[in-house]
Amino acid sequence: MSIPLPDHCDEPFCEVRTIHLDRVIRARQEAIADPLLVRLALTYKLLGDPTRLKIVMALKSGEMCVCDLAAFAGVSESAVSHQLRHLREQALVKHRRDGQTLYYSLDDEHVSDLIKIGLEHLLEK
Amino acid sequence: MSIPLPDHCDEPFCEVRTIHLDRVIRARQEAIADPLLVRLALTYKLLGDPTRLKIVMALKSGEMCVCDLAAFAGVSESAVSHQLRHLREQALVKHRRDGQTLYYSLDDEHVSDLIKIGLEHLLEK
DNA sequence: CTTATATTTGAATATATGTTCATATGTTTA
DNA sequence: TAAACATATGAACATATATTCAAATATAAG
Numbered sequence: 001m002s003i004p005l006p007d008h009c010d011e012p013f014c015e016v017r018t019i020h021l022d023r024v025i026r027a028r029q030e031a032i033a034d035p036l037l038v039r040l041a042l043t044y045k046l047l048g049d050p051t052r053l054k055i056v057m058a059l060k061s062g063e064m065c066v067c068d069l070a071a072f073a074g075v076s077e078s079a080v081s082h083q084l085r086h087l088r089e090q091a092l093v094k095h096r097r098d099g100q101t102l103y104y105s106l107d108d109e110h111v112s113d114l115i116k117i118g119l120e121h122l123l124e125k
Numbered sequence: 126m127s128i129p130l131p132d133h134c135d136e137p138f139c140e141v142r143t144i145h146l147d148r149v150i151r152a153r154q155e156a157i158a159d160p161l162l163v164r165l166a167l168t169y170k171l172l173g174d175p176t177r178l179k180i181v182m183a184l185k186s187g188e189m190c191v192c193d194l195a196a197f198a199g200v201s202e203s204a205v206s207h208q209l210r211h212l213r214e215q216a217l218v219k220h221r222r223d224g225q226t227l228y229y230s231l232d233d234e235h236v237s238d239l240i241k242i243g244l245e246h247l248l249e250k
Numbered sequence: 251c252t253t254a255t256a257t258t259t260g261a262a263t264a265t266a267t268g269t270t271c272a273t274a275t276g277t278t279t280a
Numbered sequence: 281t282a283a284a285c286a287t288a289t290g291a292a293c294a295t296a297t298a299t300t301c302a303a304a305t306a307t308a309a310g
Contacts, residue, residue, distance in 0.1 A: 018196045019226060019286085020189070027183040027197045032244075037182070038175050040243050045173025049298075053166045058152040064145070066257060071143045072152045079299055081258055091250050100256045100307045101144060110246035114239060118165050119157075121235035125216050144256085174268075191287060204269055206288055225277045225286045251310100258305070267296075275288070280281100 043090055047114065051075055052083045059093060060112050063105040168215055172239065176200055177208045184218060185237050188230040 018024050032040075047053050054073045058064060066084065070077040084104060087093040092111050095104045106112060143149050157165075172178050179198045183189060191209065195202040209229060212218040217236050220229045231237060 017192045017202075017286090020193050023187065023189055024193050024197045027186055027189070027193075030186050031179070031182065031197075036247065037178060039247055040240075041173050041175045041178045043173075043243050043246065044169045044171075044178070044239075046169075048166050048168075048170025048173040050163050050166045051298080053162060053169070054156070057156065057162070061152055061155050062148065064148055064152070067142045068145050068149050068152075072149045072156075075298095076300070077142075077257070078259090078301080082298075085258080091246075097307090100254095102257065108246070108249070110242050110249075113242050114169075114246075115165075117235050117238050117242065118168050121168065121216075121233070121239075122161065122164055124233070124235075142256090176268080200268095201270070202287070203271080203289090206286095207268075210288080222277090225284095227287065253308100253310080255308075256306085259303085261300105261302090263298105263300085265296100265298080268294090270293085271291090273289080273291105276286085278283100278285075280283080 039090075043092070046086055046090055046092055047118075049083070051079070052087060053115075055080065055083060056087065056092065056106065056111060057115060059104060059106045060115070063096075063103040065101045065103055069104065164215075168217070171212055171215055171217055172243075174208070176204070177212060178240075180205065180208060181212065181217065181231065181236060182240060184229060184231045185240070188221075188228040190226045190228055194229065 031037075047056060051073055055069050058069060058072050064072070066080055067077050069084075070080045073080060084093060084095075088095070091107045093104050094107045095102045097103075156162075172181060176198055180194050183194060183197050189197070191205055192202050194209075195205045198205060209218060209220075213220070216232045218229050219232045220227045222228075
């Protein structure tokens with residue numbers, strides 16, 4: 001039983017089936033702006049690759065340089081550098097320079113919080 | 126200046142350059158098992174797609190059926206169904222049946238916690 | 251100022267993945 | 281039991297992306 005659609009309706013969902021139009025409308029009202037959603041998704045996606053997640057988790061115990069991270073993660077320094085750039089762009093990691101060496105570390109405590117909760121979720125299943 | 130490698134060394138990182146071998150070793154000791162890491166990454170990856178994230182965030186306000194989620198997210202019901210399967214497999218969402226309709230909801234509070242922290246991270250930048 | 255070290259960058263490639271379309275399954279109603 | 285509804289599933293396709301390789305910066309040392 002579909003709820004009838006309003007007369008004046010240029011919204012996208014008017015072309016499709018909806019069982020509970022009220023819930024769809026409420027969800028739309030509570031939804032965050034699309035550009036923010038995309039950035040939020042990107043944040044999770046960065047943690048969603050095993051190599052990047054390994055890098056991030058290694059940094060929980062303190063700062064590390066690129067070649068150490070490469071040795072730890074078992075991939076080339078170039079690959080690590082590419083991934084670190086993405087992590088930097090979304091402010092998941094930061095870095096400081098000491099001579100030729102760049103030391104990377106987690107940008108803030110939110111990152112380790114995300115990992116903590118993610119692990120809790122897994123371990124409770 | 127590279128730290129010399131130990132004599133007996135069949136570890137993978139012996140083939141590569143390391144500046145701070147002690148940090149690499151410590152990170153390895155503190156690291157979680159690889160299968161767990163992969164599952165953890167998969168959890169984040171699921172939140173890392175805009176459509177899936179939109180679905181999950183819609184469910185924060187309560188359970189919804191497939192066609193409502195499709196209307197909300199602006200994609201086909203088939204696409205939503207595919208994504209819900211992935212979210213189900215990793216226990217991010219659960220569902221109950223009422224007649225022909227399946228009502229999906231968040232599996233536990235960890236999921237909304239992840240979103241809360243992710244948003245905090247973004248909004249503080 | 252030439253060499254070595256540490257990291258970055260760009261292009262190329264192989265793989266992963268989200269959506270679509272057609273079809274199948276499960277449930278209710280006539 | 282036939283038809284309608286809600287959702288699921290499988291194959292195909294187009295796009296995204298992680299890694300590799302080669303080359304380019306940037307800093308330190310001799």
